[in-house]
Amino acid sequence: MTVALEINNLEVVYHGAIQALNGLSLQVPEGEIVALLGANGAGKSTTLKAISGFLPLEGGKVTHGTIQVGGADILGTAPHLLVRSGIVQVREGRHVFADMTVEDNLVAATYATVGRPAARRHAFDEVYSYFPILAERRKQNAGYLSGGEQQMLVIGRALVAQPRLILFDEPSLGLAPMIVAEIFEIIRKISREKEVSMLIVEQNATAALRTASYGYVIENGRAVIDGRAEDLVQNKDIREFYLGISEHGADRQDFREAQRRKPVPEWLA
């Protein structure tokens, strides 16, 4: 098994004071989808920013550890150069260029192929075949697309970049459940057909574990549980705290009772 992304013992500090990652290690096997789960502030987004080179822009710094993509060290590479080598981040909150047309959004993404042989027209057709709705709206301003369509557009932009590794930050954020299912279906399809490795950061653990083959739960900046997705879905703590499935059958409990009944596990505290 070859490894697309390997993070070893990563430590990240913000503004020289706040420790966001504390010895995180994880692997994304070639062509696989890996989910990164965890509560707010656990360090999920920080992990992605450390990979994609955006930490310095937010006052963060890697103080220890290594990040390798395809065996090559990438720490300290400027963000636009990482993208041009096929490591593409789909940022949280979509960030379409609202005043530009759908097609111009894709044109902007072609900068990711600078220095690589690019088949631009072909890449757009591919995006439109994954997302036919975008083809219909190619001349519309991206700001007038629905939330789901905007998410499709940013995934389309990532496709234009001819990625070998895509880092998704909360692709389900603010979307209706049906749209979420559709988006994850396409993500899986892209990974399968284009053989792209993916690391998906998600709060929506159900959707993420259904899509990924492997998952990590991180807490306080380090991985506390990891395993194959189908095993994680069966894990009692994950079922209760991430999937919202109670082990106590149908008897509904109020929040106070639930707290009394079971102490929060250490990795969640």
Place this chain on the structure above:
Amino acid sequence: MQIFLEYSALGIAAGGVYALIALGFVVIFKASQTFNFAMGEMMMVSAYVYFMCVVLMGWNWMVGLAVTIAVSVLIALVMERLILRPMLGRPIISLVMVTFGAGIMMRGIASIIWGSDTDQMPSFLSRDPVMLGELFIPGKTARAFAVAVAVVVGLVLYFRYSRAGVALRATAADQTTSFAMGINVHRIFAMTWVIAAISGAISGILMASINSLSPSLGLVALNVLAVVILGGMDSIGGVLVAGLIVGWLEAVTGYLLGSEWRDITPYIAALLVLLTRPHGLFGTKPIERI
């Protein structure tokens, strides 16, 4: 009526150069939200460089123009790299003050090198008047208009349809996302300074040919402020229309109300437009999703 039309034509012709100057402001503002107060001085220095090439060295005007544009671009790139880039991420007011200071320095240096007297610029534009039907338009003004509008329209089309234009608009909209898509944002900033340098060089030479050359040539750029506000700070196409409107307003109010009104009417117009359209005539209104 005949005189009114003649003044109108004259004003619109002068407005072409305004549009070209305004373009230099807008393109930088669009990418980096910085107002370049040294724009006028960039024009002035370019005009002097051209003056040196053509008058002191005796070169052909085309060689002079090429050398001037090259020198202006070089100066702009040095300014961008040494003065502005280290200031990135600082409050906008600091960036603006830096350009202001750079402008004052350039004016001072120009006075030292070339003296503060007024020089006569040899014009490469023909003096033969242009007749538009019954209307008489002075040759230099008409030809300066043609050159300026050609350059503005060329740049507008370039930014509308080229990939670099898409990158500029992307950078203007969201720098971090542009970065994340492989766009070298720093290079886009540098590109806007190059465009500003070119528009500054050409408008500087045109201004000096129409009027005369002195270190205070650049002050005209401040009058263009009204054009930029009127057109919308970030609208490259808007400056063309606004430039013509302001040129026309200046000429017509100067004729109807007396020259003391000339300088303030563009600002009154800008104020009125802002009251009804806060983003200017063609400025970007942010799309709000509910």
